[in-house]
Amino acid sequence: MVELVYTPVLGTGGATRASPSLARGTLHLKIGMEKIVITSEHVGQRLDRFLAKEFFLYSRGEIIKKIKKVEVLVDDKKVKPSHILEEANVISLENFSREKEDVKLIGNSNIPLDVIFENKDMIVLNKQAGLQVHPSSKEKINTLTNALLARYPEIVNVYDGGADAELRPGIVHRLDKDTTGVIVVARNPESFQELKKAFKDRQIEKVYLAVTKGIFKEKEGLIDKPLAKSSDYKKQVIARSNTKNTTREAQTYFKVIEEYGNHSLVELKPKTGRTHQIRVHLSSIGHPIVGDLMYSERLSKNLKINKENSVARQLLHAHRLKFVLFEKEYEFIALLPGDFENFLALIKEEAGDSGTILV
Secondary structure, eight states: OOEEEEOOOTTSSSOOOOOHHHHTTOOOOOTTOEEEEOOGGGTTOBHHHHHHHHOTTSOHHHHHHHHHTTOEEETTEEOOTTOBOOTTOEEEESSOOOOTTTTOOOOOTTSOOOEEEEOSSEEEEEEOTTOBSSOOSSOSSSBHHHHHHHHOGGGGGOOOSSTTGGGSTTBOSOOOTTOEEEEEEEOSHHHHHHHHHHHHTTOOEEEEEEEEESOOSSSEEEEEOOEEEOTTSSSEEEOOTTOOSOOBOOEEEEEEEEEETTEEEEEEEESSOOTTHHHHHHHHTTOOBTTOTTTSOSSOTTSOOOGGGSOSSOOEEEEEEEEEETTEEEEEEOOOOHHHHHHHHHHHHHHGGGOEEOO
């Protein structure tokens, strides 16, 4: 466990004990700074990674910004995000919060849910674009979790012991905010543990569909490229030999289904489940997903499309999910959303008779 203590208010005339390091001209603590004392179990961790685990409400990038803004001190000194923690280090924090009042989990019945299937153990949905899966410091009430809580209040206590896990009850996997498609949510502690284990052990078959730019030379294959966080922690990158951040293996199987003009409809089966994995992998081989502004350039300039019909997000859809739960096999399919189908119709019309169906 991390020991939490609170600094005395310095400079108020109260009985305080000055740190020896303060006499050496290091930075003074500000009033109300929270302290964390590092114990043996956390020795050797990077400061930014440690804080990202402790304060789930903040992204890794936000943590790094706080460190650089000197809102984080270690033994009363300014340090880098990569600082390696030692036993008995005292981390002082300004403007950090663990208060659930900051991100209070409440139901929101105004968010529509497209339920594919439900029973006493799980809820399976077709998630719409633009919907974040669980609350964060930036989005507190307009998420899938808020909508689920309003309709299925019994899931409120379905979570594990992870940091701020109570903000994502029932959630066993995630989809990006603008990725659509099938997502399964646990409805009780038993199914939660079973599904979490199935995802961890890679026993879940996940099939995605994406519209990509360009025509693939190889129509089927495996993209096997490890991923890592970018230097600014805002997105994922293909890991290189000189990559400093943690490298994680990542494999994605792909198969081209249809080709229209300069676009391809591709089926994807990620073997691993890294953040943005499919998006980064496709971009790395020169076939970024249409509409993915983070990992590609703007929409194809060669395609004449009315602005009202152009896509506003990456055309990536979680199409199928297959797994076994309590010795019963399940398979769910999520229908394509309107913007995905509309874009397919547009490129098919543009391609005319030159379109090719490969499957």
